[in-house]
Each structure stands twice: as structure tokens, then as C-alpha cells.
Amino acid sequence: MNIVIVEDENSIRTGLSGILPKLNVNYHVVGTAANGREGLEVIRKTSPDLVIMDIRMPEMDGLTMLGHLREQGSLCKVIVLSAYSDFSYAKRAIELSIENYLLKPIKIPELKNVLESVQKSLNQELGKDKLEQYLSLEQIFRGSILAEFPIDETLNLTTRERYGLDVSEPLALFSVWLGERYEDYMEAVQKVLEEYTGRATDYRRTVIQFPRQQMVGVILYNLQNVDKTRKRYEKLAQSIIRRVIDGSQAFNWEECDSLSGIADAFEELQAKRMWNLSFPDGTVVSPQLLEKTDVTVLKYPMEIDSMIRQAVAADDEKQFSRVVDALIGSCREGVHQPEEIREAWIRFCMGVMTLVRNTGKISEPLSTQDVVGRITLAVSWPEIRDATEGMYRMILEAEEEDDDVSLLVKRAKQMIGEYYNQGITLEELAQKLCVSEEYLSTQFKKETGVSFKDTVKKHRIDKIKELLLHSSLKLNQIADMVGYSDPKYMSKVFKEEVGVLPAEFRKMGQ
Numbered sequence: 001m002n003i004v005i006v007e008d009e010n011s012i013r014t015g016l017s018g019i020l021p022k023l024n025v026n027y028h029v030v031g032t033a034a035n036g037r038e039g040l041e042v043i044r045k046t047s048p049d050l051v052i053m054d055i056r057m058p059e060m061d062g063l064t065m066l067g068h069l070r071e072q073g074s075l076c077k078v079i080v081l082s083a084y085s086d087f088s089y090a091k092r093a094i095e096l097s098i099e100n101y102l103l104k105p106i107k108i109p110e111l112k113n114v115l116e117s118v119q120k121s122l123n124q125e126l127g128k129d130k131l132e133q134y135l136s137l138e139q140i141f142r143g144s145i146l147a148e149f150p151i152d153e154t155l156n157l158t159t160r161e162r163y164g165l166d167v168s169e170p171l172a173l174f175s176v177w178l179g180e181r182y183e184d185y186m187e188a189v190q191k192v193l194e195e196y197t198g199r200a201t202d203y204r205r206t207v208i209q210f211p212r213q214q215m216v217g218v219i220l221y222n223l224q225n226v227d228k229t230r231k232r233y234e235k236l237a238q239s240i241i242r243r244v245i246d247g248s249q250a251f252n253w254e255e256c257d258s259l260s261g262i263a264d265a266f267e268e269l270q271a272k273r274m275w276n277l278s279f280p281d282g283t284v285v286s287p288q289l290l291e292k293t294d295v296t297v298l299k300y301p302m303e304i305d306s307m308i309r310q311a312v313a314a315d316d317e318k319q320f321s322r323v324v325d326a327l328i329g330s331c332r333e334g335v336h337q338p339e340e341i342r343e344a345w346i347r348f349c350m351g352v353m354t355l356v357r358n359t360g361k362i363s364e365p366l367s368t369q370d371v372v373g374r375i376t377l378a379v380s381w382p383e384i385r386d387a388t389e390g391m392y393r394m395i396l397e398a399e400e401e402d403d404d405v406s407l408l409v410k411r412a413k414q415m416i417g418e419y420y421n422q423g424i425t426l427e428e429l430a431q432k433l434c435v436s437e438e439y440l441s442t443q444f445k446k447e448t449g450v451s452f453k454d455t456v457k458k459h460r461i462d463k464i465k466e467l468l469l470h471s472s473l474k475l476n477q478i479a480d481m482v483g484y485s486d487p488k489y490m491s492k493v494f495k496e497e498v499g500v501l502p503a504e505f506r507k508m509g510q
Contacts (some may be wrong), residue, residue: 001026001028001115002030002047002050003027003028003030003048003051004046004050005029006057006062012081013032017032023111030046035057036059037060039051039060040065050115051076051077051078052081053065053066055081056083078098079101079102099114137163137206138206140155140158140159141206141208145263145266155167164222165221169222171256172219172226172253172254173217173220173253173255174284175217175218176193176249177249177251177379178249179250180214181247185244189216202223203221203222205220218233226255230284230286237283237284251283251285252273252284253287254286273285273379277338277378295335297336298331303326304327308355309355312355315396317396327348328381342378346372352391352392353391356395373469374386406447409443413448416429416452416455420459421459421463426453468505478502490502
């Protein structure tokens with residue numbers, strides 16, 4: 001709070017300047033003056049939140065100065081100090097909108113209480129000013145979702161007066177997720193939603209774009225019949241929106257009891273988007289749908305493993321795509337938990353990687369971090385297909401790169417992938433391959449461009465990243481799995497290579 005002191009007595013002026021910051025470090029004396037004329041000039045220059053002023057001063061008294069300030073439109077808070085208890089002074093001061101009238105000599109506890117009251121009043125006004133920035137209902141909804149301001153009576157007065165929305169009334173949310181095609185279709189989807197829903201008479205709505213979530217949403221209020229409205233949006237998704245979208249999409253519906261619950265409802269809506277994998281295209285996933293759906297356990301088809309072996313042995317990308325089609329077909333028979341679907345695909349991808357390594361197609365195991373991450377976040381089947389087939393193309397490219405590596409180095413890289421977590425040394429590896437340690441070290445560095453030691457370290461770092469992002473294992477468990485006996489040493493090496501500690505890396509990936 002910025003404060004100007006206008007007081008003709010130097011001792012009081014100086015004393016207040018010293019004591020105010022001690023009462024509260026946020027009290028800043030930005031100017032002082034010895035009379036009303038000087039006070040006007042200081043106040044104009046500093047625009048303080050509060051003026052503490054005497055009444056009787058030479059050249060211009062305090063009440064005259066305050067009158068000029070109010071005529072000029074100044075709304076600063078004012079505390080009047082006076083040695084006089086004459087009612088006429090107090091009456092005139094009150095007419096000029098002061099905060100309080102204190103008699104000299106000033107009592108510190110009383111001054112402290114008055115200042116705290118002024119600060120509270122300023123904070124409330126600041127909250128109102130901030131709220132005034134949210135001129136549209138869309139901005140109010142966004143602010144509520146992000147918890148940018150309290151949902152209280154001040155907000156309720158604003159929403160009721162401007163938009164006919166009571167913060168305690170039920171709301172519903174409908175969303176259209178567009179994925180990577182968001183930029184292509186967001187405007188078309190918004191137009192459909194605005195035109196189709198603009199004719200409704202039994203509810204009101206606001207259409208909002210959410211670029212970060214890659215979706216266009218509708219927040220509905222003044223709902224007269226929630227079930228009827230939800231069914232209308234289910235029909236809208238199937239019959240109209242899907243006609244304008246060429247690509248992946250997901251539709252969700254969520255409800256909440258009041259505006260204070262909209263942040264949780266928004267979070268729940270995003271979490272349930274994964275259910276799009278479990279239902280036919282165009283289905284609006286809602287709590288009502290999930291409640292009445294008979295969810296079955298997903299059984300991983302055993303024949304998939306033999307199909308993988310055939311595709312990998314033949315290096316046939318088209319055949320691999322047919323395996324992907326077969327697994328998608330199995331996953332779409334019945335309704336399954338999204339977690340089970342993701343687990344089945346991660347198992348599939350891990351199986352492919354293991355098979356490629358065991359058959360010697362490539363000498364160095366490829367990181368599964370990217371493909372597992374993409375599958376974990378997938379909302380649509382095209383996303384899962386792209387991640388899986390992208391992994392297979394990466395394998396084929398790695399096979400081509402490995403053609404320039406000698407059989408010795410290829411076998412060495414393969415054994416590093418198998419034994420890196422067991423603390424294998426260059427000497428042990430050379431013994432297993434029946435060559436000298438010096439020869440293996442030279443050839444390995446010559447053909448790969450990386451030393452044996454750095455290759456082992458890279459395997460460990462990649463595995464640590466994978467376990468941090470896709471498991472809840474503790475650091476000591478991870479250290480044991482990748483071949484470090486000391487978790488602290490593992491953390492030190494990890495930070496040197498990655499730039500952050502393991503715990504920070506895990507938090508960044510959440």
C-alpha cells in the first residue's frame with residue numbers, strides 16, 4: 001500500500017514515516033508534505049492508495065485539499081488526523097469520503113487497526129477490478145477452470161447480473177477432441193456448435209476453444225432438462241460434427257453441481273477421453289454411458305506372437321501392418337478398460353523389440369521410451385497405429401545401419417544390451433567373444449564412434465528414463481535394475497548426462 005503523509009508538524013510527519021513500514025513491510029511512504037498545497041502536488045505525482053492528513057495546516061488546510069482531490073476524480077483512501085473533536089470537522093470529512101477520523105495524540109494500536117481495515121478494503125476492490133477484466137462469460141469459465149479467482153458472492157453478482165448464471169446452479173460440459181488436426185478443424189467445429197446450439201431454448205451455452213488440450217468445448221448452463229440436452233449432443237456428434245472432420249476425434253460429456261466444481265469436471269472429462277478407444281467412432285463418452293456399459297476383460301490373443309515372428313523374419317512392413325490390424329480388431333471386440341488396451345499394446349511393442357534383439361536383427365536394443373509414451377497418451381486408434389508402425393520403421397532403419405558393422409562389434413553391442421545391468425566389463429566381454437580386450441576396445445570405438453564405457457552408460461540412462469516415466473518404482477529399485485549399487489551415485493551420473501536429477505525428470509514427464 002503506497003501512502004502519502006500531509007502533516008505540518010515535522011515530528012509527527014517524521015514519526016509516521018518511520019513507524020508505518022515497521023507496522024507492515026508492505027506499507028510504503030511514497031511522499032510527504034507540510035501543507036495542503038504541497039500535498040496536492042505530491043499526491044498528483046505519486047497517485048497513492050492512502051493519504052494520512054492533518055486538518056489545520058498553513059496555506060491550505062486538509063479539508064480544502066481533499067475537496068480539490070475529489071473534484072479531480074481522485075478515489076484514494078484518506079485517514080484524517082486532528083487535535084480537534086469538533087463535530088463540524090468530522091462531518092465535513094465524512095462528506096468527502098474518508099476512511100477514518102483519528103484524534104491526536106495518535107494511539108499506535110488504533111492506527112494499526114485502521115490501516116489494516118484500509119488494506120482489506122483495497123484488496124477487495126482489487127479483486128473486483130480483476131474480475132472486471134473478465135468481461136465475457138468465456139473468460140469467467142476459463143478463470144474458474146484454472147482457479148484464477150475465488151468463486152464467491154462477488155463473482156455470483158457479476159454472473160447473475162450480466163449473464164443470468166448463478167454460480168450454484170448445475171453445469172454440463174461437452175467437448176470435441178481433434179488431436180493433431182486441431183488447427184485444421186477448430187473453426188469449423190466451433191461454427192457447427194454455435195449454429196446448432198444457438199437455437200436452443202431450454203439451456204444457454206458458451207463455446208470455447210482449448211488449444212492446449214486440442215479440443216473445442218461447450219459449457220452449458222440454465223439447464224432445464226439435462227438428460228434431454230445430453231441426448232441432443234450425442235446426436236449432434238454422430239450426425240453433424242463427424243461430417244466436417246476428416247481424422248481422429250473424441251467426444252465427451254461431463255456434469256457438475258456448480259461453478260466451483262467445473263475445474264474437477266474439466267479434469268475428469270480429459271481423463272475419460274481414453275475411453276474413446278473402447279467405443280465405436282462417434283460415441284459421446286459420458287458418466288451415464290459408462291454406468292450402463294458391460295465392460296469385459298481384454299484377452300491378449302496368443303496367435304499375435306506367431307504373427308509377429310513371421311513379419312519380423314520376413315522384414316515385411318505390410319505383413320506387420322496386418323498384425324497391427326488383427327490386434328486392433330481384438331481390442332475392439334467388446335468394451336474394455338482403456339488401461340487394459342494400453343497394456344496390451346505396450347506388451348505387443350515390447351514383444352517386437354525383444355524378438356528383434358533375440359534374432360540378432362539389430363545388435364543394439366532400441367529405446368521403447370517414445371513409443372510407450374505415445375501409446376500411454378493415445379486417444380484414438382490412428383494414434384496407436386502410427387506409434388506402432390513408426391516403431392517398426394525405426395527397427396528396419398536400424399537394421400540397415402547395422403549392416404556396416406562387423407559381426408564381432410554387432411555381437412558385442414547385443415551382449416551389452418543383455419548384460420549392461422549386471423555390471424559387465426570390457427574384459428569380461430572380450431573373454432566371451434574370444435578376443436583381446438585391446439582389440440575389442442579399438443574395433444568397437446572405430447565402428448560405432450562410441451567407447452564401450454559410454455555405450456554401457458547410455459543403455460543405463462535410457463533404461464532409467466523409461467522406468468522413471470512409465471513406472472512408480474523408487475530410485476533404489478531403479479538403481480538395482482540398471483546395475484548401480486548406489487542410488488546416489490546413479491543420480492549423480494544421471495544429472496551429469498541429462499542435466500536434471502531423476503526425481504526432477506520424473507516430475508517433468510508427468
